[in-house]
Amino acid sequence: MKVRWVAVARQDRADIVDYIAVENPRAALKTDKLFSEATGKPGDFPMLSRMGKIPGTHEFIPHESYRLVCEVDEAANRAWVLALVHTARQWPPTQED
Template sequence: MKIKWVDSAIDNLAGIADYIAENNPEKARNIVRKIRSAISNLSKQPAMGRLGRVQGTKELVIVGTPYLIVYRIQQQNIEILRVLHGAQKWPPTN
């Protein structure tokens, strides 16, 4: 399956990297590497995440980090919707 990122997920990952890099650039690179590796594994095993809190989504917890990926499977694509810290309120309330 092909991985597609939506803009909000790209922004989330960049924000995570920037925040961590302020104090520890090497740790930021390692976290981003772990997140990207987990997302890459989704192309081979798209069902590996748990059912998401938003209907039609799945959530993959990134082992060894406080982060999770929110994604959905659309035909032959996996759409990465968000990259979130586990402490973030998700889904957002209006």
């Protein structure tokens, strides 16, 4: 199964890695590697994830502080990473966000 990151999720990832790198570049690289490894999970084992808080999505926790939100289309053999969210943030976002 092919896994694609949508633009917003790619930006989420870049922002997280950049933020961590300010204080600890090594930790930023390690965290980004976790995100890379986690993207294989939706493609390899989409039904092993938990059902997402938004209908039609699946969620993975690649790190205790981050939630990776995906949409899986088994018929198209494709998964999209829709968001990468810190677990302390409100998810799903409220209407005002």
